[in-house]
Amino acid sequence: MPALVLDHVSKHFGKAQALNDVSFAVEAGEIVGLVGPNGAGKTTAMQIAVGFLLPSSGGGWLMGRRFGDAKARRVLGFVPDAPVFFAGNAFDALRFAARLNDVTPTGEAVERVLTRVGLTEWKRDVRRFSRGMQQRLALAQALVHSPRMLILDEPASALDPQGVLDVRALLKELRAEGAAILLSSHQLSEVALVSDRIAFLHEGRLLRYGRLDELAGSTEQVEVVLRSFTPDAEFVARWGEPNGAGAWRIPSKRTRDFLEDAWTRGAELMSATPVRGDLTSLFLEWTGSGARQ
Amino acid sequence: MKGLVKSLRIARQLLWMNRWLWLLLMLWPWGMAAMLLAGGLHPAPEDVEAALEQQSIYGLALVAFTGGALLGNEQRSRRIVLVLSRAVSRREYLGALWLASFLPLVLYVLDLALTGPMLGVSALMRSQTLGALLLLSLMTASLAVLASLTLPGVVAGFVSLVVLSVPLLLPPGWQMAQTRLLQVLLSGPATDHVRIVFGAGLLETIVLSAAIFEAAVRLFERRDLRLKSE
Numbered sequence: 133m134p135a136l137v138l139d140h141v142s143k144h145f146g147k148a149q150a151l152n153d154v155s156f157a158v159e160a161g162e163i164v165g166l167v168g169p170n171g172a173g174k175t176t177a178m179q180i181a182v183g184f185l186l187p188s189s190g191g192g193w194l195m196g197r198r199f200g201d202a203k204a205r206r207v208l209g210f211v212p213d214a215p216v217f218f219a220g221n222a223f224d225a226l227r228f229a230a231r232l233n234d235v236t237p238t239g240e241a242v243e244r245v246l247t248r249v250g251l252t253e254w255k256r257d258v259r260r261f262s263r264g265m266q267q268r269l270a271l272a273q274a275l276v277h278s279p280r281m282l283i284l285d286e287p288a289s290a291l292d293p294q295g296v297l298d299v300r301a302l303l304k305e306l307r308a309e310g311a312a313i314l315l316s317s318h319q320l321s322e323v324a325l326v327s328d329r330i331a332f333l334h335e336g337r338l339l340r341y342g343r344l345d346e347l348a349g350s351t352e353q354v355e356v357v358l359r360s361f362t363p364d365a366e367f368v369a370r371w372g373e374p375n376g377a378g379a380w381r382i383p384s385k386r387t388r389d390f391l392e393d394a395w396t397r398g399a400e401l402m403s404a405t406p407v408r409g410d411l412t413s414l415f416l417e418w419t420g421s422g423a424r425q
Numbered sequence: 426m427k428g429l430v431k432s433l434r435i436a437r438q439l440l441w442m443n444r445w446l447w448l449l450l451m452l453w454p455w456g457m458a459a460m461l462l463a464g465g466l467h468p469a470p471e472d473v474e475a476a477l478e479q480q481s482i483y484g485l486a487l488v489a490f491t492g493g494a495l496l497g498n499e500q501r502s503r504r505i506v507l508v509l510s511r512a513v514s515r516r517e518y519l520g521a522l523w524l525a526s527f528l529p530l531v532l533y534v535l536d537l538a539l540t541g542p543m544l545g546v547s548a549l550m551r552s553q554t555l556g557a558l559l560l561l562s563l564m565t566a567s568l569a570v571l572a573s574l575t576l577p578g579v580v581a582g583f584v585s586l587v588v589l590s591v592p593l594l595l596p597p598g599w600q601m602a603q604t605r606l607l608q609v610l611l612s613g614p615a616t617d618h619v620r621i622v623f624g625a626g627l628l629e630t631i632v633l634s635a636a637i638f639e640a641a642v643r644l645f646e647r648r649d650l651r652l653k654s655e
Contacts, residue, residue, distance in 0.1 A: 179652070182510050183509065184510075184649065184650040186647070186649055200646075202512050202513055202514040203512060205510065205511055205512045205513075206512040208510070212506045212507075212510070216502055216503045216504050216506070216507060218441070218442060218504060219438075219442055220441075228434065229511060231431075231434060232431060232511035232512060232513050234427070234512055
């Protein structure tokens, strides 16, 4: 069974629908990137999985147990979007977190985890840490009990570029060790670099779910380059201006219409290439923002 | 047992966050005693006993308002996320809130028990008033935790005190052991059937507190956490 399963989960707050029939799964040894614009339902989905929120309908399993079962969280590491801590130093914070997961770590084990996340300041009260240090500490808390499932909500949002690289390397290590990881981030290039699959949420619905290379092939656009052709006003009105490279991006379904229109005006076809988008351009296309730009 | 240990760990963190407030409250009875003794005032025994009753009511209010406010505070600060994302059940978490509102009262009662003789409070007065305070606080903590699930902190504290006083309004034939405990706290020691009052009071308090706490757990397990989004 996958480490995490969302099965037709819907959630509404009063009349507002935050999630609408969302289903996806995260397998062991896999990173699933959960992306979408603000308010798409990413945090809601994660909070349902951790047990903070109850689904309005549908349900799911975390490590084979129903959402909300505290025993399942023994092997869960969770990093919230805005970590907060009780008073104490980093050692105290990690020991407290581990003990709530029925683990009593040795001093060496705590030190090892802190080093692994790049946290070298251990003595100060953690509430006085910078946001970046708090985020590293939250990661350390998520790892201190050697979890098999990680749910990370914007784990690198406050980190400097070196910190982002460190987190990327860490996630790859954890995946290699067999952990299942659900990762939400607005840093789409980072998500694309580490994720095996992408779950794209928009207005509470799961619009796309699959491997990035499969999704990238589904942009359904073709880039067409013409030769010996100066478009007239009617052509531009219908198909738009060419981009800087003298090419038009058109929906693949309309390729034939475009080419016939161009041929009747004496154009020669140089090339017609399916467009494979990066995650950012896919994001803009799926949310409809691309059309407005 | 493991659950209780977890609840105690969480309660310790919650108490540590408010340690200066608790310290001040723990010092309050000593401060009062010092003022009365050092000032050369020789208050009449009935005045001292009235002061003890008043301080006992402050103790109840302390439990009610602490118990009523803790859940809201932890949700507002989002520290609840740190705890409930671990292997901690909602029952264990509410247990921690209950302990964090009740345990300071135990120290407060100990303070009053120690300062009472210095002020000449009779042993009968001390044992009965403080015994009633301890038992009624068990109930108050459960009521406050339950009320805090649906009401804002101060209102929850106030409502739990009102509900606690309901047995005083019961007609004579319907009075409970809680009624007698409240009467001991408000009007002085019982002179008849003391063992029955406190024996029945203990039993009734344990049963009612457990039932109210169980209701709170069931309700909390069916509710979303109210987390401020960032």
